[in-house]
Amino acid sequence: MQYRYDEADEAFRAELRRWLAAVLPTLPPEPPRDAWAARRAYDTDWQRRLYDAGYAGLHWPAEYGGRGASPTEQLIFYEETARARAPYVGVNFVGLLHAGPTLIEEGTPEQKAAHLPRILRGEEVWCQGFSEPGAGSDLASLRTRAERDGDHYVLNGQKIWCSFGQVADVGEFLVRTDPGAPKHKGISWLILPMDLPGIEVRPLRTVLGSSEFSEVFLTDVRVPVANRVGAENDGWRVTNVTLKYERGTAFVSELVDAMRLCEDLVPLVRDPAQRRELGRCAAEFDGLWALTKRNVSQSARGVSGPGATVIKLAYTEARQRFGELCLRVLDREALHVDGNELVEERLRTLALTIAAGSSQIQRNIIGERVLGLPKEPR
Amino acid sequence: MDLDLSPDQVALRDGIDAVLTARFGPERIRAGFDRGVYDELAEAGVFTLRADGFSWSDCVIVFEQLGRRCVPGPLVASLLFQVHGVTGVVERAGPAWVEHPGALDALVVLDGAAAALVDPRALEVEHSPWPLDFLTPVGRVAQLPPGEPLDVDVAGVRRAGAALTAAFQLGLADRVTELAVEYAKERVQFDRAIGSFQAIKHLLADMLVRTEVARAAVYAAGAHLDAPAEGGADRSVAVAKLLAGEAAIANGKAATQVFGGMGYTWEVDVHLFLKRAWVLDTCFGSADAHADAVADALAAPGR
Numbered sequence: 057m058q059y060r061y062d063e064a065d066e067a068f069r070a071e072l073r074r075w076l077a078a079v080l081p082t083l084p085p086e087p088p089r090d091a092w093a094a095r096r097a098y099d100t101d102w103q104r105r106l107y108d109a110g111y112a113g114l115h116w117p118a119e120y121g122g123r124g125a126s127p128t129e130q131l132i133f134y135e136e137t138a139r140a141r142a143p144y145v146g147v148n149f150v151g152l153l154h155a156g157p158t159l160i161e162e163g164t165p166e167q168k169a170a171h172l173p174r175i176l177r178g179e180e181v182w183c184q185g186f187s188e189p190g191a192g193s194d195l196a197s198l199r200t201r202a203e204r205d206g207d208h209y210v211l212n213g214q215k216i217w218c219s220f221g222q223v224a225d226v227g228e229f230l231v232r233t234d235p236g237a238p239k240h241k242g243i244s245w246l247i248l249p250m251d252l253p254g255i256e257v258r259p260l261r262t263v264l265g266s267s268e269f270s271e272v273f274l275t276d277v278r279v280p281v282a283n284r285v286g287a288e289n290d291g292w293r294v295t296n297v298t299l300k301y302e303r304g305t306a307f308v309s310e311l312v313d314a315m316r317l318c319e320d321l322v323p324l325v326r327d328p329a330q331r332r333e334l335g336r337c338a339a340e341f342d343g344l345w346a347l348t349k350r351n352v353s354q355s356a357r358g359v360s361g362p363g364a365t366v367i368k369l370a371y372t373e374a375r376q377r378f379g380e381l382c383l384r385v386l387d388r389e390a391l392h393v394d395g396n397e398l399v400e401e402r403l404r405t406l407a408l409t410i411a412a413g414s415s416q417i418q419r420n421i422i423g424e425r426v427l428g429l430p431k432e433p434r
Numbered sequence: 435m436d437l438d439l440s441p442d443q444v445a446l447r448d449g450i451d452a453v454l455t456a457r458f459g460p461e462r463i464r465a466g467f468d469r470g471v472y473d474e475l476a477e478a479g480v481f482t483l484r485a486d487g488f489s490w491s492d493c494v495i496v497f498e499q500l501g502r503r504c505v506p507g508p509l510v511a512s513l514l515f516q517v518h519g520v521t522g523v524v525e526r527a528g529p530a531w532v533e534h535p536g537a538l539d540a541l542v543v544l545d546g547a548a549a550a551l552v553d554p555r556a557l558e559v560e561h562s563p564w565p566l567d568f569l570t571p572v573g574r575v576a577q578l579p580p581g582e583p584l585d586v587d588v589a590g591v592r593r594a595g596a597a598l599t600a601a602f603q604l605g606l607a608d609r610v611t612e613l614a615v616e617y618a619k620e621r622v623q624f625d626r627a628i629g630s631f632q633a634i635k636h637l638l639a640d641m642l643v644r645t646e647v648a649r650a651a652v653y654a655a656g657a658h659l660d661a662p663a664e665g666g667a668d669r670s671v672a673v674a675k676l677l678a679g680e681a682a683i684a685n686g687k688a689a690t691q692v693f694g695g696m697g698y699t700w701e702v703d704v705h706l707f708l709k710r711a712w713v714l715d716t717c718f719g720s721a722d723a724h725a726d727a728v729a730d731a732l733a734a735p736g737r
Binding site: 057058059060061062065128318319322323325331332333334335336338339340342343344346347349350352353354356357359361362363366369370416418419420422423424426427428429430431432433 | 435436437438439440443489491615618619626627629630631632635636638639640642643646647648649650651653654656657658660661664669670672673674676677722724725726727728729730731732733
């Protein structure tokens with residue numbers, strides 16, 4: 057155990073800080089939340105700057121144009137960019153963190169060449185078409201049909217919760233290619249160009265009043281079979297290969313942000329009981345920060361722990377407790393959201409314990425895969 | 435930066451675990467603390483860890499293992515004040531309830547930034563016939579004598595004491611989770627192992643989550659104590675004591691629930707862990723006090 061970072065890591069941090077100090081003042085103003093074309097331009101411009109500076113695809117292997125950074129360097133990168141209030145990965149999220157790594161592991165040489173460089177340069181934006189109105193926590197029950205017609209699949213169905221669907225060029229879509237097989241065995245993973253005929257994208261309004269997500273309706277959409285990644289009906293496994301890219305650093309930016317918000321809140325607190333509660337929230341974030349570092353240490357050693365699921369569950373619930381405290385501290389000042397980051401916080405964080413596997417699903421995963429408890433009848 | 439055990443630390447952990455497995459089975463634990471327990475732990479090197487050149491991170495690993503076995507005794511102060519033998523510690527400000535009053539060679543009285551050494555044999559102690567934790571006998575001392583001034587870094591003592599206590603609490607939280615998980619796999623009701631029901635499974639998952647977060651915080655505190663020049667040690671220790679203390683209590687309560695009626699019996703060990711967790715929350719700063727300390731650290735400029 058050691059608190060200090062070694063010299064090479066500190067050099068990486070210093071170089072990154074110098075670059076951030078130089079580049080951040082030159083960025084254009086951040087566009088409003090709902091201005092999707094402007095958001096895409098802003099986020100992809102940032103991605104291009106990362107690319108030119110050698111920070112694009114930090115966790116991707118060097119042979120695919122990534123930096124091949126160590127887990128510790130990834131931790132430092134997310135920590136420093138969050139502290140400097142640099143732009144978030146934004147519309148590049150699915151391409152860089154999910155679709156790209158999936159192609160690296162499972163794509164054909166042609167698929168890799170067509171997409172990976174464009175993702176890294178911020179030229180291609182991806183969305184995700186996994187969830188359906190009838191397939192949420194039970195994702196494998198998805199029903200969007202892909203019927204073979206010569207060298208094409210014909211898609212019919214409906215997807216929901218497609219982040220960045222409004223501005224994406226391409227989607228990673230899970231479709232049912234064998235309706236007769238057990239539900240995990242009849243799914244395929246497709247690259248879906250979002251400009252194909254028969255695709256209709258409808259923005260979905262959330263509790264924030266804005267549209268971060270879309271619904272996607274597919275009517276007789278013809279997709280080349282060559283767009284399938286991995287074998288037919290092997291899509292469930294293909295979806296899970298990206299788990300090996302999960303270093304437990306997924307919540308670093310959010311944790312840095314949460315620790316900053318705690319400092320922002322403390323001068324507003326008058327009540328000793330609320331102040332004590334804030335101390336508890338901050339302690340939980342500090343503990344999760346330590347757990348993140350511990351996960352990174354273990355992954356640098358090649359040891360795997362229960363880390364990522366634990367952080368997801370504990371962080372999202374702690375962040376909601378913090379959001380609730382924000383409302384109580386602000387009292388009637390909390391009655392407006394505009395210009396009130398701490399109120400927006402409470403609304404936004406309602407999604408945290410639902411998205412990407414609800415807290416209840418995370419507890420099942422911990423109970424069954426980590427503690428080895430018997431499964432419930434399903 | 436490394437918050438995982440080094441190969442040497444894995445060996446240290448396994449070594450102390452082997453000693454405790456061989457010599458401190460459940461019956462020995464229930465027999466309570468005595469000179470024999472002290473001597474065997476001393477022989478294993480527990481109290482001389484610092485004198486023998488081990489880091490605070492190493493000490494934290496050993497105390498986690500002691501916590502897993504719920505080993506009784508004034509272990510933390512006996513390491514911090516190793517030259518004085520079996521040593522207790524008490525705050526002059528608080529009500530003077532002294533732990534293990536009959537077993538002490540020395541009693542350290544902390545008073546703000548000062549410390550004094552008191553001869554426990556000269557004290558008038560009103561022994562409690564029914565301590566909260568029967569493995570932590572206590573006695574009330576109406577008037578603590580001034581004692582001999584002790585030249586120590588009292589802030590350092592409080593910091594290290596809180597860190598080692600947090601490590602012990604982590605061990606309690608960890609082991610009681612194991613006990614509850616084992617039981618939930620064996621206990622059958624409604625024709626199924628109760629651990630298959632989400633109502634139980636989710637309690638157990640939360641126990642694991644509390645333990646893992648507490649473990650990271652405790653190891654971070656140990657690493658901070660070994661790098662005092664880096665700053666942030668006080669906040670890190672406060673976080674560890676708070677998270678490990680609450681994990682020990684919450685996991686003890688959850689385990690009692692999982693064990694059902696058996697959890698309310700003297701026979702099942704769960705109450706030993708929960709009661710020790712309650713005792714240790716009163717030592718080197720409660721979770722509440724440390725939450726206040728973290729809030730103070732938030733308000734102070736620069737961390």
